[in-house]
Amino acid sequence: MNAAQVDRAQVEALAEAAADGIEFDGFAAETEGEGYVLATEEGSKRVVHAENLDDAAAEYAPYVTNWYFWHAEAPQAEDRWSFLRWLEGADDRRVGERYEALDAGLTREWGQLHVTVTVDDTGSRRYAIRHVDDADAAADALDDHEDPLDARQIAKLDDRERFRPLKTAPTLRTGWRFPDLDPAEAVRTIDSFYPATVANWHREREGALDVSHWRETMERQSGIYGVIETWDRGEGHEHVNWVAESCCVDSQCLKRREWQYDEETDLDVDGGDGEFPCREPCSVVVSAARRWTKLEGEQSRTYEFELTPSEKEQVEEIIDAVADGRTEEIREADVYDGANRYRARFLRAKRFDEAGNLSGVPTDPDASNAEGADAGDAESTADEDEATEEASD
Known part of the structure; x- marks a missing residue:
């Protein structure tokens, strides 16, 4: 068992709390x-006079320091307290077993966060956080941070410096770590990376998660997003499935969707x-649904294209690769992959005309080239205005 040591403040707190009884x-x-009676689930029991409480508490040091940490050092907000106990598996391990594991470091993942909890000889917990992909990275290969609010800046951009909406x-x-956080700092850091996830996780565990389903959320939309409320065509909710x-x-x-139609x-x-x-549907979903609502308002047309069977399959592979975000993984030399850049360029050279039409088939076959160009310019301008409007909303 962990070589825990009880300090004077912990003994005094123990004596005060024992008056009302402790069971934890x-x-x-x-x-x-x-005097006092001290006992553990393992059957150990000791009755001592008040003047001997220090010695008795030392014999029960892991239990005393564990009790003290959870009642005097850990955040007392119920959601944060429960989350920190979940991190170290407090409901699944007895104190002795848990302290032995904490000595080496207990690790859990929260989204893409790799969180390690350790304990010192007074029972205080310390927390280290890094990216899961950096779990085995050397400390000197990562940038150290101390302020939980630094997580907000880290989370703004991805590894390619693109904004993460x-x-x-x-x-x-990747490439960062928070090597030494106290309990409150650890939760603030995690909240800065993933806002409200701890609170919602706890609400769900308590059976109190307030879910706002699709229709309820869309009925609240107004302004430029109000158009989504009209998107209830077809068999009920097929579009929402998409x-x-x-x-x-x-x-x-990384969230688990609990909202339904x-x-x-x-x-x-x-x-x-x-x-x-x-x-509930997030702002990214709402924004995308608004655009899809407008696109789905178009009438279907029948187009006839000249494609070989392999070219048809290639178009399908390109769509899959883009949808799954695999385009960066496809090597230039891998010309057997339909979404390979050179394969795609070859298909474009072969099947696109000078106006960029697949197999020479215009999007609006009834319009003249000039009218089609004007329409395209107008649509592009409308899209730009819409994007500007959404960005400023």
């Missing part, structure tokens, strides 16, 4: 006459396996 993590203490996207940048399949999966978001109607697509729940 397999440890019990209470006053009896002019969705903080729970699996694109968190939205969820596009955005709300593990490859795109409405309270009575579940969606047909899986909500993912993330540790923390998603309680």
Whole structure:
């Protein structure tokens, strides 16, 4: 068992709390006459006079220091307290077993965060946080941080310096660490990386997660987003399935979708396996749905293209690669992959005309080239205005 040591402040706190009785993590203490009774779940029990409490507390040091940490040092907000106990598996390990594991460092993952908890000889916990992909990286290969608010800056851009509009996207940048945080700092750092995830995780565990489903959320939209409320065509919620399949999966978001079409109607697509729940359609989903609402308002047309069977399959491979974000992984020399850059360029050289039409088929076959160009310019301008409007909203 951990070679824990009880200090004077812990003994004094123990004596005060024993007056009302202590029962916590397999440890019990209470006053009896002019002395105290200390006991553990392992069957150990000791009755001591008040003047001998220091010596007795030293014999129960792991239990005393563990009790003291959770009641005097750990944040007392219920969600944060519960989350820190989950990090070290407090409900699954007895104190002695837990202290031995904490000596070496207990690790859990939270999204793309690798969180390690350790304990010192007074029972105080320290927390180290880094990216899961940097779990085995040498300390001197990472940039050290102390301020929990630094996490906000780290989370703004991905490894390619692109802005991350969705903080729970699996694109968190690497190359950093928070090597030594106290309990409150650890939770603030995690909240800065993934806002509200600890609170929602705890609400769900307590059966109090307030879910706002698709229809309820869309009915609240106004202004430029109000158009989404009209998107209820076809068989009920087929379009919302497409939205969820596009955005709300593990490859795109680390949350686990708990919202459905409405309270009575579940969606047909899986909500993912993330540790923390998603309680309502996020702003990224709402913004994408607005654009798709407008696009789905177009009438379908029939186009006839000249493609070989291999070229048809190549178009499908290109769409899959873009949708799954694999284009950066496809090597230039891998010309057997349909989404290979040179394969795609060859297909474009062969099948696009000078106006950029696939197989020479214009998007609007009834319009003249001039009219088509004007329409294209007008649509581009409208799209730019819309994007500007969304960005400023």
